[in-house]
Amino acid sequence: MKKGHTITVVGLGLIGGSMAIDLKENGFAAKIIGVDTNSDSEDKALRRRIIDEAMPLEKAVAVSDFIIVATPVDAMKKVLPAVLDLTDEQVVLDVGSTKETLLESLRNHKKRGRYVATHPMAGTEFSGIEAAVPNLFTHKYTVICDAADSDADALEKTENLYASMQMHIARLNAKAHDVHTAYISHISHISSFALALTVLEKEADEEKIFELASSGFGSTVRLAKSSPDMWVPIFRQNRDNVLDVLDEHINTLSRFRSLLIKKDFDTFYRLIEEANSIKKILKS
Amino acid sequence: MKKGHTITVVGLGLIGGSMAIDLKENGFAAKIIGVDTNSDSEDKALRRRIIDEAMPLEKAVAVSDFIIVATPVDAMKKVLPAVLDLTDEQVVLDVGSTKETLLESLRNHKKRGRYVATHPMAGTEFSGIEAAVPNLFTHKYTVICDAADSDADALEKTENLYASMQMHIARLNAKAHDVHTAYISHISHISSFALALTVLEKEADEEKIFELASSGFGSTVRLAKSSPDMWVPIFRQNRDNVLDVLDEHINTLSRFRSLLIKKDFDTFYRLIEEANSIKKILKS
Numbered sequence: 001m002k003k004g005h006t007i008t009v010v011g012l013g014l015i016g017g018s019m020a021i022d023l024k025e026n027g028f029a030a031k032i033i034g035v036d037t038n039s040d041s042e043d044k045a046l047r048r049r050i051i052d053e054a055m056p057l058e059k060a061v062a063v064s065d066f067i068i069v070a071t072p073v074d075a076m077k078k079v080l081p082a083v084l085d086l087t088d089e090q091v092v093l094d095v096g097s098t099k100e101t102l103l104e105s106l107r108n109h110k111k112r113g114r115y116v117a118t119h120p121m122a123g124t125e126f127s128g129i130e131a132a133v134p135n136l137f138t139h140k141y142t143v144i145c146d147a148a149d150s151d152a153d154a155l156e157k158t159e160n161l162y163a164s165m166q167m168h169i170a171r172l173n174a175k176a177h178d179v180h181t182a183y184i185s186h187i188s189h190i191s192s193f194a195l196a197l198t199v200l201e202k203e204a205d206e207e208k209i210f211e212l213a214s215s216g217f218g219s220t221v222r223l224a225k226s227s228p229d230m231w232v233p234i235f236r237q238n239r240d241n242v243l244d245v246l247d248e249h250i251n252t253l254s255r256f257r258s259l260l261i262k263k264d265f266d267t268f269y270r271l272i273e274e275a276n277s278i279k280k281i282l283k284s
Numbered sequence: 285m286k287k288g289h290t291i292t293v294v295g296l297g298l299i300g301g302s303m304a305i306d307l308k309e310n311g312f313a314a315k316i317i318g319v320d321t322n323s324d325s326e327d328k329a330l331r332r333r334i335i336d337e338a339m340p341l342e343k344a345v346a347v348s349d350f351i352i353v354a355t356p357v358d359a360m361k362k363v364l365p366a367v368l369d370l371t372d373e374q375v376v377l378d379v380g381s382t383k384e385t386l387l388e389s390l391r392n393h394k395k396r397g398r399y400v401a402t403h404p405m406a407g408t409e410f411s412g413i414e415a416a417v418p419n420l421f422t423h424k425y426t427v428i429c430d431a432a433d434s435d436a437d438a439l440e441k442t443e444n445l446y447a448s449m450q451m452h453i454a455r456l457n458a459k460a461h462d463v464h465t466a467y468i469s470h471i472s473h474i475s476s477f478a479l480a481l482t483v484l485e486k487e488a489d490e491e492k493i494f495e496l497a498s499s500g501f502g503s504t505v506r507l508a509k510s511s512p513d514m515w516v517p518i519f520r521q522n523r524d525n526v527l528d529v530l531d532e533h534i535n536t537l538s539r540f541r542s543l544l545i546k547k548d549f550d551t552f553y554r555l556i557e558e559a560n561s562i563k564k565i566l567k568s
Contacts, residue, residue, distance in 0.1 A: 121498045141496045170496060183483050184497040188504040194536040195475055196562040197555065198529065199467050210565040212425045212454060213468040214405045218566050219503050220472040225563045228556035232549050243544050245482065250541065252478040253534050260527050265516050271481065272512035278480040279509045281494040282502050 004030035005065040010057065010079055012041040012050070013230075014123060015095050016070030017132025019165070020050050025134060028164035033060045044129045061086040066161060069094040074233035077105055084111040091154045093118050093161075097181060098237040099145045099174035113151035116158040119143045119177065120167060121185075127227040138166045145174045182241035187249055189223045189231060190242070196224035288314035289349040294341065294363055296325040296334070297514075298407060299379050300354030301416025303449070304334050309418060312448035317344045328413045345370040350445060353378040358517035361389055368395040375438045377402050377445075381465060382521040383429045383458035397435035400442040403427045403461065404451060405469075411511040422450045429458045466525035471533055473507050473515060474526070480508035 007029040009016040023029040034051030036042050042054035061067055067083050069076055073096040080102070083092050092115045096102060099117055106112055122140040124131060142162045147155055159169055172180065199221070203210065235242055259268045291313040293300040307313040318335030320326050326338035345351055351367050353360055357380040364386070367376050376399045380386060383401055390396055406424040408415060426446045431439055443453055456464065483505070487494065519526055543552045 121496050123498055123500060125500070140498065143496060168495075180487075180496065183486050184494065184501045187482070188479065188501050190537070190540055191475055191479055191504055193556055193559040194533060194540060195472065196559040198471070198533045198536045200558070200562060200565075202467050202529070202532070203464075210468065211452075212405050212427060212464065213566075214407055214424070216407060216409070216507050217468045217472050219506050220475055221562050221566065222503050223500050224559040225566075226556075226560075228553045228560070231556060232553045235544065235552060236547075236549050239544055239547070243541065245486070246537065246541050246544070248486070249478060249482045250534060250537050252482045253474070253530065253537070256474055256478060257527065257530050257534065260519065260523055260530070263520075263523070265520050268519065269512045269516045272477055272510075272515060274484070275477040275480040275508045276510075276512070278484060278505055281484075282497075282505065282509075 004028075006031045006033065006063055007066045007068060008033040008035060008055075008060040008064040009051065010035045010060075010067060010069045010083065011071035011075070012036040012038075012045045012129045013070060014127050014129075014131040014136075015120070016068060017045060017050050017129045018134070018136040019068060019070065019095070019120070020045075021132060021134045022137065022165045023161070024050075026164045028161060033064060035060050041129045048129070048132075050129065050132060057082065058086055061090065064090055066090065066157070067092045069096075072230050072233045073098050073102065073237055076102055080106060080115065081109060084109050084115060087111045087114050090114060091116065091157045093158055095120055097185065097234050098178055100178045101237050103146055103149075103174045107149075112149060114154050116147070116150045116154050117145040117174065118158060118162070119145070119181070120162070120165075125223050125225040127230055137162075140167055141170050142167045143170050143172050143177055145172055145177050147171050178238050179241050182238055182245045186234060186238060186242050187245045189226055190235075190246060191249065192221050192223035192226075196221045288312075290315045290317065290347055291350045291352060292317040292319060292339075292344040292348040293335065294319045294344075294351060294353045294367065295355035295359070296320040296322075296329045296413045297354060298411050298413075298415040298420075299404070300352060301329060301334050301413045302418070302420040303352060303354070303379070303404070304329075305416060305418045306421065306449045307445070308334075310448045312445060317348060319344050325413045332413070332416075334413065334416060341366065342370055345374065348374055350374065350441070351376045353380075356514050356517045357382050357386065357521055360386055364390060364399065365393060368393050368399060371395045371398050374398060375400065375441050377442055379404055381469065381518050382462055384462045385521050387430055387433075387458045391433075396433060398438050400431070400434045400438050401429040401458065402442060402446070403429070403465070404446070404449075409507050409509040411514055421446075424451055425454050426451045427454050427456050427461055429456055429461050431455050462522050463525050466522055466529045470518060470522060470526050471529045473510055474519075474530060475533065476505050476507035476510075480505045 020032045032051045034045045034054045045051040120142045122137045304316045316335045318329045318338045329335040404426040406421045
């Protein structure tokens with residue numbers, strides 16, 4: 001495996017910045033070039049030495065082996081075709097949280113083969129280059145979508161890139177990816193946003209009460225700190241799947257509500273026991 | 285402040301066990317006596333040296349300065365009057381998550397003054413004496429309810445006990461306590477239980493998909509591991525408040541649902557921004 005690649009990261013935020021840190025640190029990248037429409041993000045990334053150089057997109061693509069597109073998913077629909085238009089033999093990957101509409105929009109691009117659709121499944125509730133941290137992805141999974149549409153060498157190089165970050169790889173088609181992420185990621189965010197709003201509305205005049213909140217509350221609303229700039233485009237693109245899961249989640253909550261109204265605590269107990277089986281599945 | 289008290293813990297689980305560890309470690313207790321209807325819990329607590337001795341309730345109360353009742357909240361309604369019947373000048377406290385119906389049931393007990401209603405606001409999703417850990421409560425808040433109904437010396441001694449654990453103290457009446465805990469603790473648990481069930485039902489045949497779940501999912505469903513033996517009695521006793529908050533939470537989720545249906549992503553964005561203000565309130 002050749003090491004010492006030149007890698008361009010388009011979109012210098014939590015994900016792009018964190019990947020840049022690891023790829024430089026583990027030696028897979030000899031040089032990281034940063035591209036961002038916000039020159040302030042470029043400056044911060046340079047100052048923190050997360051990138052070696054900031055460049056305009058066209059120049060960056062020309063000198064790179066890999067281009068990682070790590071913008072919000074709405075911007076990807078414009079950035080990815082633009083990058084592919086500039087691509088010769090480079091490998092282009094995105095790291096977006098939704099895939100079906102994006103891949104549909106790129107289906108007929110003449111350079112589709114150079115593009116690998118990936119989703120490294122890690123993150124935090126923070127955003128921006130300030131939030132970039134080392135080892136965010138270590139031992140986590142990357143999903144590669146519709147792998148058959150990528151050139152074999154582009155796919156292999158992408159797998160090498162993620163292997164250098166000690167990530168596992170799973171393959172899913174784009175449709176399955178979007179359904180599953182609705183369940184294991186997107187609904188968690190809506191639930192947290194809603195919980196934060198519910199509690200904030202009630203406790204508006206009593207800020208002191210939050211001092212009493214235990215770590216359990218913090219855990220369930222942690223994701224409510226997440227950026228709307230990242231999440232609204234995800235909800236827009238994965239709207240239908242998110243709606244399905246949200247309906248089911250509201251139904252489950254309504255079931256608990258109905259049991260409380262009927263004071264059917266035996267069934268309530270049994271449902272909690274069922275929910276407890278999440279223990280077997282969560283690693284920690 | 286006199287140190288070296290004899291303290292009985294009735295109910296050897298996460299909370300009682302964790303308090304016993306800290307009170308012994310910081311020297312406030314010279315001796316910890318354990319009382320549990322489950323002799324297996326007593327044996328484990330003895331083996332881990334969390335308690336110095338296991339005793340029947342009557343004998344334990346007779347030789348103690350403090351009796352901490354740390355059973356599930358339904359058992360408290362039987363245990364607390366029984367302990368108070370045996371009480372002379374000892375201080376009796378409970379650590380339960382609901383207070384209004386409990387205090388109502390003790391209102392006319394002739395030893396009511398020896399009893400202090402407290403709620404140390406900390407915990408984990410684990411339960412049983414195996415889950416007891418040191419420093420669970422350090423720098424957290426304890427709520428003392430209806431303090432005026434306790435004897436002045438019992439109150440002062442209880443505050444000294446929590447101060448030895450480096451806890452802050454807040455005072456609330458029982459009704460306000462139960463409303464606030466519904467918002468900042470109980471609804472988080474229902475939300476997690478429901479989210480776990482929603483996802484488990486969908487993903488029943490595809491266990492592998494959970495390997496992809498990122499830490500955000502883990503964070504929102506962490507509380508779904510919580511024990512029904514602890515939580516069903518809480519939901520039973522705080523049913524009316526929990527129902528109010530659950531209704532509001534379902535309404536908030538339905539509002540997100542309606543915005544998705546209408547594709548009103550501008551309002552969706554604004555609601556996420558509002559939810560983001562939870563940042564200012566959460567410490568971490």
